[in-house]
Amino acid sequence: MKKEITFNLNNEETTVEVDPKWTLLYLLREVLNLTGTKEGCGYGECGACTVIIDGKAVNSCIFPVLEAEGKNIITIEGLAKDGQMHPLQKAFIEKGAVQCGFCTPGMIMSAKALLDEKKNPTDEDIKEAIEGNLCRCTGYVMIIDAIKSVAAGR
Amino acid sequence: MKTVKVTINVNNEKIKLQVKPYETLLETLRERLALTGAKEACSLGSCGSCTVLLNGTPVRSCLILTPEVDGASITTIEGLKEDGKLHPLQEAFMEKGAVQCGFCTSGMIMTAKGLLNRNKKPSRAEIIKSISSNICRCTGYKKIVEAVEEASKKMA
Amino acid sequence: MDDNLKIVGKRVVRSDSYAKVTGSALYTADLKLPGMLVAKVLRSPYPHAKIISIDVSGALKVPGVKAAVSGFDAYGVKWGVFRYTQDHAMLPTDKVRYIGEDVAAVAAVDEETALEGLSRIKVEYEPLDAVFDPVESMKDGAPQIHNEYKNNINIHVHIDVGEVDKAMAKAYLVREDTFKAAGEAYAMMEPYAVVASYANGYLDLWMPNAGPHVRAKALSNLLKIPLNRVRVRHINSGGAFGGRSEVAPGDLVASLLTIKSGRPVKLVLSREENATSSRQVHDIVATVKTGMKKDGTIVAKDYKVIYDGGAYSSTGPIATSIPFYVYEECYRFPNVRYNGYRVFTNKGIRGMYGCHGRAFLAGNEAQMDMMAKELGLDPVDVRLKNGLTAGEMTATKSKITSCGLKDTIIEASEKTNFKKRWKKKEKNRGIGMGCVAIMCGFPMGFRSGSSCYVKINDDGQVTLVTGLVDNGQGNESMVIQVASEVLGVPMEDINLVNADTEVTNLDPGAYSQAAAYVGANAVKAACENVRKRLISIASEKLGVPESDIDLKDRIAYSIKQPDKRMPISWIAREAFFRGEPIVATGSFFPDIDFEREWVTRPWGQMAGTFSFGTSVAEVEVDYETGKIIVPRFTAAHDCGRPINPMAVEGQMEGSIQQAGIATITEGNMWYRGFLLNPDLLEYKVPLACDMPEIDTIIVSSHDPKGPFGAKEGGLTVRMNAYSAIACAFTNATGILFEELPLTPDKVLNLLEKNKGVK
Amino acid sequence: MILPKFEYKKARTIEEALEIYSQYNGEAFYLAGGTDLVPLLKHRLFNPKVVIDIKGIEELKTITKKGGNLLVGPNATLYELKGTPEIQEKLPCLFQSLDATSCETLQMRGTIGGNIMQNTRCLQYNKSLEWRTARGFCYKMGGKTCNVVLNAKACYSNYCGDNAPSLMTVDAKARIVGPTGEKTIKVEKLFSGDGKEPFTVKPGEILKGIIIPLKETKGAYEKLTVRGSIDYPLVGVAVTIKDGSAKVGVTGIGPCPRVYELKEVNEKEINNIADKAYEDAKPVLNAVLTPAYRKKMVGVLIKRVFKRIEKGGSR
Structure with a gap:
């Protein structure tokens, strides 16, 4: 039986009918067409589906959809403001932190959650923040560089 | 606005849906079921481009509310093939050159299918009368009439 | 190899028809992209009004509305086909000029929300006097629609060849008549729709269009985006008939909305909007004066033709000229004067139409029959006497290369027993003939030519890449057929990538009747270059001379020793090993005089070649009700060698509906700028039951430069079918028509006015 | 084109339909075939709160023979009715008007009740809300x-119904049921003559049945249109001859169909009626052919139908 839930998604009040069986990722991708968030493993192991819920980076593929009720959710699509990219997005491009791009949205969301919490993270903080996000291309060096450059720029 | 629960059989598949009470069958087919073969060309029942079969009878799906057809069987152009084989009407439309821009084609074929459902051997006059329910802007109808004649012969 | 064709000239099943009979062919409104928004347009309720202000902010407050735009969000660039006709902003900021003009638009999550958004947009107008009749509009003191055009005269085409007045004075018989015709609706079955998607600085667009390259260029200018970032993509088109050649206001609207919202946007016009706010056909008033010798030779023609141009230039100079040219390409006019005026009125935009110019063309032909009758001649002889032949020049200096006009006249008249029936008239019955010629392509600058890229894939299959467009005529299938012939592979082995501005080269589009002559010629040239490579490698491998090799059924083989053979796929792989994959380009540019200009220099070679046609209609007139019945219609067409006769017949049959039967049913009706029949109920597109028995005759001539001898296929019928009906009406009643369409009310009125005439 | 918002209710009995109607204070429409109603709703000419689907009401569907009459449920489709042997054999005028109605596909969906009770039409009325707003609302709106x-x-x-005039010529009656009870009236009494409110039927009342006397008749229907299918009549003339006298119904001009009676069928009477109907017809410029022409055709078609009947009646 479907249920209606209401939450804030990328700064917009959203009410939608959901099946309690769904994950948040399913709702985002299949119903709301927000396909920036990727499904890499489906078991919370790779972080490709990371979104920010009430300030925390969360694997949306294992997040039961009913729990989204009343929450504040940000996806990669909600990052740019007034046509301007978020500094993290700019830095990822400039530092060459993007290769195939499949982990990128999740990676950026994890980084954002970190920077929102800690203005000046250490290298260790950064590594810890993205340790749940697998990247198969970059070797992480440029990703860490990119995140650092944003933290330093503040 | 409360939605309405309907169960319809679309192209031999039983489908349960919750639709808007003011939703047309054409909208349901195109927007919910991604069956875009039926076309919206006038939306007012004047042209026949949205024709589908309702329990075997051709209807203008733009004039029908989806709640009206709860429990009914709908056949669209996408459901005409059987076992991966084209229906004789589809074959004949291709072979006789009855297709040009193609926008009226699915409605035209469904109207013809409706005719053959109730009249296995229609005369030329009966074919013309029946497909005069549908507007085609490209072909001048001659090859469409020939295609329906050909299909009815093949099916006999 | 032309004389031993394997597939060209055969009645083949069109390559696009499978998708169309199974419902899987996608049209613009069928597209669904992730996150796609629905757009709706706010339209002008006034025929003419100053825009004081537009405030879209209210719309943006509606939850679910993601963007709202007006002309103030555009760059103030005005579009026009020619430098001197750039007067159409698409979203106006100064004035609205017709009811239904696009003023502002919103994109929202669904249609209901978009409509709610529209209702919150505030527009303040100051209504101005409006003018709806072109003759009134030309008068001093009429409301001025654009400041730049005095007396609202948008275009004046003036052609003067020989000494018209002198010749007219010496003529044995002179007759002058005025003919009117209501503008028609294109009434293509697919209402206009556009999907626009802007991401990462690139704009992708899908819409039914007849010329993706001209669309992309116009949008690049209007949006100030580099051309390589505007991509008009391939999609099925539910008919065009001339009405989808140029950029449309909706293209700009959808583009602005996707740029603003960052999400894909779909705009689908309702049937009513499609009529009120996309293009319509010109209403025409044509005054035709003809001087003839006693033997029926035309010595002079003097024309004044007024075209109701609606609110903007659109294809102005072309529309003002084409009816004249298709006529002078058919008959010999030693002395001729043409004054064509395209005049602005406060009505919707007007464009080119496959049947453009019916008042002028039908008027000429019907008048010719009246004069023939007076001189004791018959229409067949008069047409044969005045018809152009191969090698002759038209009045404005276009050389006619191949010409089957005579054959079409003779074959159509023999098939219908024309001469006898025209003379020995049965009561209330008549027979009439109409002739015309059509240029196969006309000067469109560097867009006049086409090019094609072909590659042979590693399995021997073929990919063709060309700018050629199909709006339902079968152009795509036609070039696949041509490639199949040249390359010796079946049609199903050939993939076509076409009409996508990012990957295809310039092409005239499905416009100006150029697809067979220009587009297919380019495909043929490219395939011939590939064929040379295939044969060269095969010759080497098989050890026989190149001249002994032919390609057939995916095989290269020796003609003399047929057991020496190898699959084309082997040749392709061999070429890959050599590091020289088999790819080739080919192009065709018609022999046209590019100094020719529609207004300033209306002479010189118009097109590479011309096709010809003759229609014969038989009518019955009901004297009590004024109803005309058309029991039989015969059309003969010289299209060079038909590539697919079945497709050519289809064009001819459609033309008989759209130009022939339309002569008694179709016309737009207006009330002070309001279109009264913008729907498919009151705009009378003929139905199956309204169609006559049809005979089509394809007169196969052979054009020296056409691909396998082919020329344009079908359009002549679109421009002479109404003449045949009008002439048959005159033959039946002894009366010339005054106004088209010949609906029963008009017919009865004419019959009563002319009581006693026989 | 999307529909305006409304609720959808299905009624299983007439009582239930009347009940829903009153629940919504009359802001309701009965839906049968929908071929007339849906376009009106899409154009926002009406904005009901609820649409009551009465197709499921069994007693409104049936066609039965009883005591020399054919009792027709209003939800019988035009196509079903056209296929009824009694109509084919005895009522040629009605058969022809059914056959001439719109096109086959719409005959198979459209009902006789809906066809009789269809709203009046005008080139400046049957348009979108945007079109009408720009033009300014007319008297009917x-x-x-x-x-x-x-x-x-x-x-x-x-009024552009094809079949009401035929029914009038065969003396058909309509059964109306409403909140205050049931009544039976002549078909011609359904029409008010007022274009704004073309029917005498009161809010909530339902057409429950049509009673058609089954007597041998001769007759024919003549319809003036531009095309051979889909179109509404620009003038329609129905003639039925029974026991030496005749009735003539005229439709397509003005807000209601008219019926005329000829005591005897002879040339003089026919001419008289043709002249009278011509005088009564007051067309205006609201259809695709000129008013003067349509007026003229009333007389012409009446004479023509009688001639056709004389020759055997077939089309």
Whole structure:
């Protein structure tokens, strides 16, 4: 039986009918067409589906959809403001932190959650923040560089 | 606005849906079921481009509310093939050159299918009368009439 | 190899028809992209009004509305086909000029929300006097629609060849008549729709269009985006008939909305909007004066033709000229004067139409029959006497290369027993003939030519890449057929990538009747270059001379020793090993005089070649009700060698509906700028039951430069079918028509006015 | 084109339908075939709160023979009715008008009740809300004057039903049921003659049945249109001859169909009626052919139908 839930998604009040069986990722991708968030493993192991819920980076593929009720959710699509990219997005491009791009949205969301919490993270903080996000291309060096450059720029 | 629960059989598949009470069958087919073969060309029942079969009878799906057809069987152009084989009407439309821009084609074929459902051997006059329910802007109808004649012969 | 064709000239099943009979062919409104928004347009309720202000902010407050735009969000660039006709902003900021003009638009999550958004947009107008009749509009003191055009005269085409007045004075018989015709609706079955998607600085667009390259260029200018970032993509088109050649206001609207919202946007016009706010056909008033010798030779023609141009230039100079040219390409006019005026009125935009110019063309032909009758001649002889032949020049200096006009006249008249029936008239019955010629392509600058890229894939299959467009005529299938012939592979082995501005080269589009002559010629040239490579490698491998090799059924083989053979796929792989994959380009540019200009220099070679046609209609007139019945219609067409006769017949049959039967049913009706029949109920597109028995005759001539001898296929019928009906009406009643369409009310009125005439 | 918002209710009995109607204070429409109603709703000419689907009401569907009459449920489709042997054999005028109605596909969906009770039409009325708003609302839409006959405080829209005139010529009656009970009236009494409110049927009342006397008749229907299918009549003339006398029904001009009686069928009488019907017809410029022409055709078609009947009646 479907249920209606209401939450804030990328700064917009959203009410939608959901099946309690769904994950948040399913709702985002299949119903709301927000396909920036990727499904890499489906078991919370790779972080490709990371979104920010009430300030925390969360694997949306294992997040039961009913729990989204009343929450504040940000996806990669909600990052740019007034046509301007978020500094993290700019830095990822400039530092060459993007290769195939499949982990990128999740990676950026994890980084954002970190920077929102800690203005000046250490290298260790950064590594810890993205340790749940697998990247198969970059070797992480440029990703860490990119995140650092944003933290330093503040 | 409360939605309405309907169960319809679309192209031999039983489908349960919750639709808007003011939703047309054409909208349901195109927007919910991604069956875009039926076309919206006038939306007012004047042209026949949205024709589908309702329990075997051709209807203008733009004039029908989806709640009206709860429990009914709908056949669209996408459901005409059987076992991966084209229906004789589809074959004949291709072979006789009855297709040009193609926008009226699915409605035209469904109207013809409706005719053959109730009249296995229609005369030329009966074919013309029946497909005069549908507007085609490209072909001048001659090859469409020939295609329906050909299909009815093949099916006999 | 032309004389031993394997597939060209055969009645083949069109390559696009499978998708169309199974419902899987996608049209613009069928597209669904992730996150796609629905757009709706706010339209002008006034025929003419100053825009004081537009405030879209209210719309943006509606939850679910993601963007709202007006002309103030555009760059103030005005579009026009020619430098001197750039007067159409698409979203106006100064004035609205017709009811239904696009003023502002919103994109929202669904249609209901978009409509709610529209209702919150505030527009303040100051209504101005409006003018709806072109003759009134030309008068001093009429409301001025654009400041730049005095007396609202948008275009004046003036052609003067020989000494018209002198010749007219010496003529044995002179007759002058005025003919009117209501503008028609294109009434293509697919209402206009556009999907626009802007991401990462690139704009992708899908819409039914007849010329993706001209669309992309116009949008690049209007949006100030580099051309390589505007991509008009391939999609099925539910008919065009001339009405989808140029950029449309909706293209700009959808583009602005996707740029603003960052999400894909779909705009689908309702049937009513499609009529009120996309293009319509010109209403025409044509005054035709003809001087003839006693033997029926035309010595002079003097024309004044007024075209109701609606609110903007659109294809102005072309529309003002084409009816004249298709006529002078058919008959010999030693002395001729043409004054064509395209005049602005406060009505919707007007464009080119496959049947453009019916008042002028039908008027000429019907008048010719009246004069023939007076001189004791018959229409067949008069047409044969005045018809152009191969090698002759038209009045404005276009050389006619191949010409089957005579054959079409003779074959159509023999098939219908024309001469006898025209003379020995049965009561209330008549027979009439109409002739015309059509240029196969006309000067469109560097867009006049086409090019094609072909590659042979590693399995021997073929990919063709060309700018050629199909709006339902079968152009795509036609070039696949041509490639199949040249390359010796079946049609199903050939993939076509076409009409996508990012990957295809310039092409005239499905416009100006150029697809067979220009587009297919380019495909043929490219395939011939590939064929040379295939044969060269095969010759080497098989050890026989190149001249002994032919390609057939995916095989290269020796003609003399047929057991020496190898699959084309082997040749392709061999070429890959050599590091020289088999790819080739080919192009065709018609022999046209590019100094020719529609207004300033209306002479010189118009097109590479011309096709010809003759229609014969038989009518019955009901004297009590004024109803005309058309029991039989015969059309003969010289299209060079038909590539697919079945497709050519289809064009001819459609033309008989759209130009022939339309002569008694179709016309737009207006009330002070309001279109009264913008729907498919009151705009009378003929139905199956309204169609006559049809005979089509394809007169196969052979054009020296056409691909396998082919020329344009079908359009002549679109421009002479109404003449045949009008002439048959005159033959039946002894009366010339005054106004088209010949609906029963008009017919009865004419019959009563002319009581006693026989 | 999307529909305006409304609720959908299915009624299983007439009582239930009347009940729903009153629940919504009359802001309701009965839905049968929908071929007339849905376009009106899409154009926002009406904005009901609820649409009551009465197709499921069994007693409204049946066609039965009883005591020399054919009892027709209003939800019988035009196509079913056309296929009824009694109509084919005895009522040629009605058969022909059914056959001439719109096109086959719409005959198979459209019902006789809906066809009789269809709203009047006008080139300036059957348009989108946007079109009508730009033009200014006319008298029928609640505006001050007609948009065709400028300054007239009346509505000149045309009743375009093909079958009401035929039914009138065969003396058919209509059974009406409403909140206050049931009544049986002549078909011609269904029409008010007022273009704004073309029917005498009161809010909530349902057409419950049509009673058609089954007597041997001769007759024919003549319909003036531009095309051979889909179109509404620009003038329609129905003639039925029974026991030496005849009735003539005229439709397509003005807000209601008219019926005329000939005591005897002879040339003089026919001419008289043709002249009278011509005088009565007051078309205005609200259809695709000129008013003068349509007026003229009333007389022409009447004479023509009688001639056709004389020759055997077939089309």
